[in-house]
Amino acid sequence: MMPDPLQQPARIQADMVIRNIGQLVTVAQHPVPGASGPLQVIDKAAVALHDGVIVWLGRDDENEPMFQHDAGNAVGEIATIDAQGMVVTPGLVDSHTHLVFAGDRSEEFHLRRQGVSYGALLAQGRGILTTMQATRGADTQTLTKLATGRLHTMRNHGTTTVEVKTGYGLDKVTEQTCLRIINNLNAMETSPSYEYSRVRVVPTFLGAHSVPPEYRDKRDAYVDLVIEEMLPSFVGLARFCDVFCEREAFSPDESRRILTRAKELGYLLKIHADQLSASGGAKLAAELGATSADHLDFASDADLDDMREAGVVATLLPGCSYTLRDPYPPARRLLERGLLVALATDFNPGTSYCENMQLMLGLAMSAMGMSLEEALTAATINGARALALHEMTGSIEVGKRGELAFWSIADYHEIGYHFGVNLVHSVFIAS
Ligand code: NIG
Ligand code: FE
Secondary structure, three states, X not given: OOOOHHHOOOEEEOOEEEEEEEEEEOOXXXXXXXXXXXXXXXXXXXXXXXXXXXXXXXXXXXXXXXXEOEEOOEXXXXXXXXXXXXXXXXXXXXXXXXXXXXXXXXXXXXXXXXXXXXXXXXXXXXXXXXXXXXXXXXXXXXXXXXXXXXXXXXXXXXXXXXXXXXXXXXXXXXXXXXHHXXXXXXXXOOOOOOOOOOOEEEEEEEEEOOOOHHXXXXXXXXXXXXXXXXXXXXXXOXXXXXXXXXXXXXXXXXXXXXXXXXXXXXXXXXEEEOOOOOOOHHHHHHHXXXXXXXXOOOOOHHHHHHHHHHOOEEEEOHHHHHHHOOOOXXXXXXXXXXXXXXXXXXXXXXXXXXXXXXXXXXXXXXXXXXXXXXXXXXHOHXXXXXXXXXXXXXXXXXXXXXXXXXXXXXOHHHOOOOOOXXXXXXXXXXX
16 A cells, blocks of 8 residues: 555655764854754754755754655665764855965065064065066966965865955956966866865955056056956956055055946955055945955944945954964954954965964954854854855855865864864865
């Protein structure tokens, strides 16, 4: 006799189940049954996926639903991954990096130990322009190899989504080459050891990073070049347009001109804002509806309030403060004013030569007074917001992509506390 369909237990379509998770730190934005605390943690958990999308999460016990994998008319296999009791969080989202460059600036790093400031080096035509020379002189293969190696290091430390900026070409050909390299990282990045590990790479055009030497005495012409030639040519190659709005780089008026045109062309906007001085970047980010404003060390309360009202994510980059021996960004002030705070590495050869988001989590807690909950939120879902990808990634919830970090720790409270070593065992990124 056929069983009564109404008596059948509910079956969920899934092609993969991750079992035996010690703690599943979901960072969910909607209530999850069986989860507790602000990060919505589930002990002894499992996650089921179908076509790379999370379809179920909950306790790994006898009460979990039945999974079924219909592959056409046949019954498909359901792959199982054993998490071996590890802690699982959303993959870390590094929403601000300058990954593509050649050369290094160790000489400047050590000069700064002797008291020479970052701003002074920039004003002397060193800093960003030193890296520009090395980058212009490198071929595509070399730049790709360097970027790929850095991406592997990021992934090995738990990053599953990374934003990558141009900004060391500063001419149309080299900026375009760098954008192509960044786009190719998406296609070519594969893990030597893990089947499901393609980091999501988000390209950003930062032609307005510095005025190149050939335009030193005609900076307006460089701004025109960015607006009239580079921006229209790079539509489709970059999701974001960013500008370094700073005394030594681009004024608020120049930044406004560039970003306004970028917005018309369909780019989303970011600004390097108020990093070295009160540059007006945060205010401009609010005015133009940028997705994020980054750094914000010198932003005023009024500008921060404008940012909050405009829904601009505040991205903090403690690696710069660490390297430049500057005060840390005012995270508590921002959180108390109700801003959405993200954390990122700002990986670059001048101010933050570090691929490791775990160190940013540690600095956020130890040097900036953020709680574990605030810091982990900033390094996952708020990083995804800073990339306008929060519908897709940044938390472990039904409907999101399976992008997870596996931590070889017994309890997630070790994050930030146990620092300077790599606590991440591996990442899982659904293909
Ligand atoms: O985010 N401030 C501008 N850009 C980078 C530094 C780039 C460099 O020094 O090469 C930053 O800190
Ligand atoms: Fe930066």
